Amino acid sequence: MSDELESVEDFQLRARSWLAENMPKAGSLPIRKGIDPEEQVWLDARDLQKTLFAGGFAGICFPKEYGGQGLTRPHQAAFNQESADYEMPIVLNVPSLAICSAMLLDMGSEEQKQKYIRGAISGELVLCQFLSEPSGGSDLAGLLTRAQRDGDTYIINGQKCWSTNAFAADFATCLVRTDWDAPKHRGLSMIIVPVHDPATHMQRVQMVNGTREFCEEFFTDLVVPAENLVGVENDGWTVGQRQLFFERQAVGGGSAYTSGMARARGAGHDAITPASLATRMGKNTDSAVRELVGWSHVNDVVNSQIIKRVTIGMTSGEYPAHASSMMRLTGAETNQLRNDVMFEIAGEDAVVANHNDQSVLRESGVAYLMRQAGSLGGGSTEMSRNMISERVLMMPRELAADRDVPFRDVRRGR
Ligand SMILES: Cc1cc2nc3c(=O)[nH]c(=O)nc-3n(C[C@H](O)[C@H](O)[C@H](O)COP(=O)(O)OP(=O)(O)OC[C@H]3O[C@@H](n4cnc5c(N)ncnc54)[C@H](O)[C@@H]3O)c2cc1C
Structure with a gap:
């Protein structure tokens, strides 16, 4: 098969007929009896993503070697237009595809890309983010969850909060502190952790609109393989910054990795x-x-x-x-x-x-x-x-008294 990129017009026509034959019309998905509607959305999304993947329409802007289609933003825009009247796995966009997978594409090892990006695009697994902590999300570099290296593993203790839809995810990109003697930005590491593990206690948090998409997690000696480290140990701030870049792009509406248009589900x-x-x-x-x-x-x-x-x-x-x-x-x-x-x-x-x-x-x-x-x-x-x-704009930086202080010596709380 030729390596030449399919024209947007040809792709759009192909997508139109494939969608008509393979994807359910918006609002036509059956209700799964006895299943919490919030859980149902995720079961449906995984099934829909598997269908898109089998049809060659998943991960349109992700590279082919990781399960994507290797196409461009205009192809994605054309697909969004064509799929507007169909059920689409919108919930998988953020953070699984557009934030976590996008970050791994830039910062992950080859094995991590093959496992997690391909897994997310194919609908086999869902990723979420463990960044914020009760001590504050704005001061992300001041986080307290710790990981200690022990042979070929890390042992993680601490707490994360505001993790969107973690209950429905399989793995999380988790920012932890690995060096307490370094200044706060230089002692962090990004580690991929399993979401459902006996060492992790998860609680769901009800929001003002009635949904329970927020979760908080408590880790007590959670053991993960050292190969789950993304990038370099103690350089997690670089990895976290890349993840936040994709997050701002995604929530701002400018991501190339989101697919489909949000619509009132089932209505x-x-x-x-x-x-x-x-x-x-x-x-x-x-x-x-x-x-x-x-x-x-x-x-x-x-x-x-x-x-x-x-x-x-x-x-x-x-x-x-x-x-x-x-x-x-x-x-x-x-x-x-x-x-x-x-x-x-x-x-x-x-x-x-x-x-x-x-x-x-x-x-x-x-x-x-x-x-x-x-x-x-x-x-x-x-x-x-x-x-x-x-x-x-390169204006003067905000005063930060803790910038070059070993994190161990930074005053915290009262
Ligand atoms: C819809 C939603 C989804 C989220 N999903 C996730 C997720 O999946 N994973 C995750 O880890 N987190 C998630 N979060 C958490 C989010 O990242 C934090 O809420 C955010 O970073 C702010 O942190 P905080 O809530 O602890 O507020 P704080 O950091 O305590 O800030 C409180 C207030 O003080 C202000 N403030 C703080 N510092 C400064 C400063 N230096 N200068 C000026 N003002 C300041 C802030 O702007 C804010 O108004 C989510 C939050 C929301 C609302």
Whole structure:
């Protein structure tokens, strides 16, 4: 077979007919009896990913040698367009594919790439992130979970929190401290750990919108093979920075490794927008509502232009990798504004809908409850602003009294 890249037009036509024959239409997946709906999403996603993989449509921008298709962003964009009316394994995008697998592609060993990237693309395994700790997520380099080398293994003790969808994952990229005598950024290591192990106690955390996607994990002498170290021991900050780069890119909407378009699952309708909500509520002729819809739409358009501009700048080398904080920042602000506007349009209907009511009005109320999520996940908005000022605009760095102090001597807590 020729190595020449298939044209986007040919690929799109091929995808169209394959999707029609192989993928279920949006909203047509059967309910699995006796299974928690949050678990069902993951079972369905794994099955859908296996189907995509078998059909040659999984991991479109990942290299072929790790199970991907070796294609380009325009191919991915064409596939997103074609697959919009089908069920897609959206939950596998972040963090499994677009963050953890993307990071491993840059930083992992050949064996790790073959096992974890191929595994994630083929639907055999799911990856998640163990970064944040109760002592603070913004000060990531100040983390306390420790790993001690013992022959061919590491022994891990400590606690992680806010791990999105860890309950449904198989492995996590876990940032730990391996040297307490080095300054905080220089004593860390990134280690791939199994999520479900008798030495790890996991608890799920209910969020304000009722879902339980957040998890926290307590490690007591968790033993992992030393070959699970990503990169070099005590250079985990470099690996973690690369992972955060992909996270900012993914949550900002600029990742090449996400596939499919998010939609209201199983509801049989497109995800609501301010414009569709205004129409559904018969408020689309109200001039005040039209102004709100326009305001949100303009922000959406500007945000998508920022994503394109920053992506081009980072690809060409004009912008440093830290510029991903720009799309992360504007993505969160745009999302927040969209939620605010929908809440405003829905008015009291957004809060009085019955708890079991699946209507768009209730959706806008629940979405409003989660409006802050985007300004914390992937690093807070304040930290993104710090990053842009210090690493993109090269303004003076924030004072850090602990920067060159052995971590053992850094004052912590009270
Ligand atoms: C939807 C979502 C998904 C997440 N998924 C994961 C996940 O999968 N894995 C994972 O490990 N973590 C995850 N997180 C955690 C996330 O990374 C942290 O919430 C984030 O890094 C902030 O850390 P924190 O919550 O501990 O807040 P803190 O670090 O305690 O910060 C509290 C407040 O202080 C501000 N602040 C702190 N330091 C500074 C400073 N130097 N300058 C200015 N302001 C500052 C922050 O901006 C914030 O507003 C997720 C969070 C969310 C909301």
